[in-house]
Amino acid sequence: MTDAAGTIEAEQNRNIRKRWLLSLPALLIILVAATGPLLIVLLYSFLAPGPYGDVQWAPSLEGWIGVFLEKDIFDETLSLASAHISIFMRSVGLSLVTTILTLLVGFPTAYFIATRPEKTRELWLFLITIPFWTNLLIRTFAILEVIRNEGLINGLLIKTGLIAKPIQMLFTDGAILTGMVYVYLPLMVLPLYASMEKLDFRLVEAGYDLYATPFRVLRKIIIPLVKPGIIAGSILVFIPALGAYVTPSILGGGKNMMLGNLIELQFGQGRNWPLGSALSITLMLIVMVALLVYVRNAGSQGSRHG
Amino acid sequence: MKRITTIMAATAALLATTGLARAEGELNIYNWGNYTSPEMIKKFEDQYKVKVTITDYDSNDTALAKVRQGGSGFDMVVPSQNYIPIWISEGLFLETDPGKMENFSHVAKEWQNPEFDPGRKYTVPWAMGIVGTVVNTDVYKGDINTWGIIFNTPDELKGKVNVVPEMTDVIDAAVLYNGGKKCTGDLAILKKVRDTLVAAKPNWVAMEYGTIQKMGSGDFAASSDWNGSAFRQRLANPAIKFGYPKEGYVNWSDNLAVLKDAKNVENAKLFQNFMMDPANAGMNSGFHRYANGIAGSSEFMPADMKDAPEINIPAEFASVGVPSQTCPPEVQELYTKIWTELQK
Numbered sequence: 008m009t010d011a012a013g014t015i016e017a018e019q020n021r022n023i024r025k026r027w028l029l030s031l032p033a034l035l036i037i038l039v040a041a042t043g044p045l046l047i048v049l050l051y052s053f054l055a056p057g058p059y060g061d062v063q064w065a066p067s068l069e070g071w072i073g074v075f076l077e078k079d080i081f082d083e084t085l086s087l088a089s090a091h092i093s094i095f096m097r098s099v100g101l102s103l104v105t106t107i108l109t110l111l112v113g114f115p116t117a118y119f120i121a122t123r124p125e126k127t128r129e130l131w132l133f134l135i136t137i138p139f140w141t142n143l144l145i146r147t148f149a150i151l152e153v154i155r156n157e158g159l160i161n162g163l164l165i166k167t168g169l170i171a172k173p174i175q176m177l178f179t180d181g182a183i184l185t186g187m188v189y190v191y192l193p194l195m196v197l198p199l200y201a202s203m204e205k206l207d208f209r210l211v212e213a214g215y216d217l218y219a220t221p222f223r224v225l226r227k228i229i230i231p232l233v234k235p236g237i238i239a240g241s242i243l244v245f246i247p248a249l250g251a252y253v254t255p256s257i258l259g260g261g262k263n264m265m266l267g268n269l270i271e272l273q274f275g276q277g278r279n280w281p282l283g284s285a286l287s288i289t290l291m292l293i294v295m296v297a298l299l300v301y302v303r304n305a306g307s308q309g310s311r312h313g
Numbered sequence: 314m315k316r317i318t319t320i321m322a323a324t325a326a327l328l329a330t331t332g333l334a335r336a337e338g339e340l341n342i343y344n345w346g347n348y349t350s351p352e353m354i355k356k357f358e359d360q361y362k363v364k365v366t367i368t369d370y371d372s373n374d375t376a377l378a379k380v381r382q383g384g385s386g387f388d389m390v391v392p393s394q395n396y397i398p399i400w401i402s403e404g405l406f407l408e409t410d411p412g413k414m415e416n417f418s419h420v421a422k423e424w425q426n427p428e429f430d431p432g433r434k435y436t437v438p439w440a441m442g443i444v445g446t447v448v449n450t451d452v453y454k455g456d457i458n459t460w461g462i463i464f465n466t467p468d469e470l471k472g473k474v475n476v477v478p479e480m481t482d483v484i485d486a487a488v489l490y491n492g493g494k495k496c497t498g499d500l501a502i503l504k505k506v507r508d509t510l511v512a513a514k515p516n517w518v519a520m521e522y523g524t525i526q527k528m529g530s531g532d533f534a535a536s537s538d539w540n541g542s543a544f545r546q547r548l549a550n551p552a553i554k555f556g557y558p559k560e561g562y563v564n565w566s567d568n569l570a571v572l573k574d575a576k577n578v579e580n581a582k583l584f585q586n587f588m589m590d591p592a593n594a595g596m597n598s599g600f601h602r603y604a605n606g607i608a609g610s611s612e613f614m615p616a617d618m619k620d621a622p623e624i625n626i627p628a629e630f631a632s633v634g635v636p637s638q639t640c641p642p643e644v645q646e647l648y649t650k651i652w653t654e655l656q657k
Binding site: 056058059060061077080081089090091093094155156157175177178256260261262263264268269272273274275276277278279 | 372374375377378381399403472475478479480481500503504507514517518519520521530531532642645646647649650651652653654656657
């Protein structure tokens, strides 16, 4: 008996080992391709900047100090890097608002699709994915053409005589938000739809049978059940939005920096690669913390309803 | 076994032919976007049976960073004069000695022995221009020959001014506006510069590169800009004029050099010599709309360039131009800090 059990166990172990060995090449590639460049960035953040870009092979903490503290160039006093903080806050704020707006627009959209007959759902989903066929830059320029001073909207309004002078829509915060929501909406709709598709609508009906108001059904039944989708969608929107810089600079006019611009500046005209690297790592850390918070919340919610 | 030998022989033959093809006729040029006349490249290709490939970059720093890493595969590059001393000191250029090439005699006197490449040991002039202002004179009728357009914006232009976000250009302009010298490390001046910029920014509508299209479509009514770009805007709308800031402006030039790790050195040298031929330089100017530093090339330019006020600097403004040069790293750091504060 014990022998037989031992054989089975050995067989299982061998199987496990084989699986690991078979997936080893893929794991190695992921490890090297994902962590390799990151390690270089991390290393660069602890070196001194070269005089004309690049790094000097001398250890230095200047890059990291520069992320948080700044020496006033005129009176040499050291203070919190207010410029960096306000740029960080702008990026985080924009990402948050974008996430909320895409959720507000994406939730009804996903609900609409999920409640269609099964045959037509595919078509609706297909329509949602159409924007993905074109490059982000082209989609952003398309919005620019619509809202510019001599663009589609202003042109129509002036022709119909509703306004005499074009309304300045381009280069405003509203323009940035419109662009961001448009660009990131599919990333919110798709995971939301995935979890709504699994929603058991009998539970919704049961709620109505028990005289729940539509709002109560939404709040107590639908939202808790599709929460994983909401969380996944929010992560998918929030994280890329944090580093977004094409859309804000094209539609916002580039007067105010986003995190992405600030990092780009250090690698380009600023010629301070260590500071750029340290800023990149800081951005990653923020994303990681945000993710952890999400995942922990998702975990506790999941177990309660599971 | 026999099959393996056949395959090896075939591979060897293939390698040999491709190797040969490369040696005979390829040239990889790394240049700014929208800056090389396709017609002129065609002429070079036909004349020397060389296949030319052009790859774009959008800033001096990008080009420098990419080539410095090695193995870029490019043969030639066209950096701005303020970056050329960096390229030379980092040993990235091949000393091709254009000063001794056949067509060198066509290079205009003032460009034969520039400070950034004494004796023209590495580079050949490609294009040269000015950073100034463009103004739509339908919107604003006042004096446009001043940085005040950008830094002390007149009422008619408020909320319609764009600034091209070239950090060094913008800060240098503000330095000149405040009576300082380009690349200054003088903190008293830089403080004024910072205050000027911060006070001016609320009047700007954007900080963007795409001026040709947006000046044309009326999204901008004024901007800081390069003269060649201004020229193209005027051709589209005659009301758009180029201003030579009387407080001083920066003269720049871009120059063609061969990289040390170039694979097609002979073709690259041929191209350097080709570019100093007035006919070819003129053809190229007809495309990018800048002057080119080759004497006699204006004969080969389109007729509208001969007396264009953007290209031929009026005598009264010629003296206030200052040459573009590399700012020392410590000044660059001060500039970056002011720039970050401006856009925070």
